[in-house]
Amino acid sequence: MSSRRSRSQAATSSRITDDQIVELVSKLRQLLPEIRDRRSDKVSASKVLQETCNYIRSLHREVDDLSERLSQLLATIDADSAEASIIRSLIM
């Protein structure tokens, strides 16, 4: 199924073989938390791409949330404690 699709694409990308593309897509699958848990071997390329996009978006969101959290933490540090001055000098 998906190999037939990628074969027509691979034919036009000259020396990259179909196997290499399949290998890359399978590596991508292993990274994605949702697809990895499913036992099925027949995940379509478009599903992998969609899950990849969702995963990257969620990682971006996590970075954003963590930045916000750190910013709040640094803003409300108790100015007098020794640890606070360490953190202050180390980070900001």
Added chain:
Amino acid sequence: MSSSSFTRRCNTMMKVPSSFKKEFLKKWIVGLQVCGSLNKNMSVSERKKAIKLSADIAMASARNGSTCWSRALIANASKQDANKLVVEHVLGDDESRKLTKQLPVGTSMALARKIRVIRSKKNILKRRSGPMRRAARKSNSSLSSSCIAKRLVRKRSQVLKSLVPGGEFMDETSLIEETLDYILSLRAQVDVMLKLANATELVTNQK
């Protein structure tokens, strides 16, 4: 690209080195300190932007220019004057001069031109397979489902290209390679940031 160099590229590029987190942390702190010294009294949202910017530049810089997405991320950040100081300090003067010189408008246009040339060559190859296509067209149902599938893959690839820095310039194979590396780097970034946030919380007794 021959198949052996392809495998070599895969193997060297797609494993984020174990020192990555350390490098990231070091560079991130440099960036944070630069931002802190530039602006002593930041609002929460200003500081958040500074934290995020430093984190992204540190993550890209820790790949040492070995991936396209990292170079694109740094180039995009350098476009804004406000960010240039952070970039320079995090990268170190030599590396930042090299990287920001590598991707001025001219070079990215040359790159886009190269990609257009490669794409037009691919189109010529596609046209040659015309007679085979006409035979496939005879079975209508299989054509429409594979057409839809192809269109879906193409649409999703476009979205992915918009998410990965520099994705617009990549062909399909490079896109997947770069995506793998980008995801691994993002995960490491999140991991380190989480640990620092937890540690800060603990140390300053803010739970």
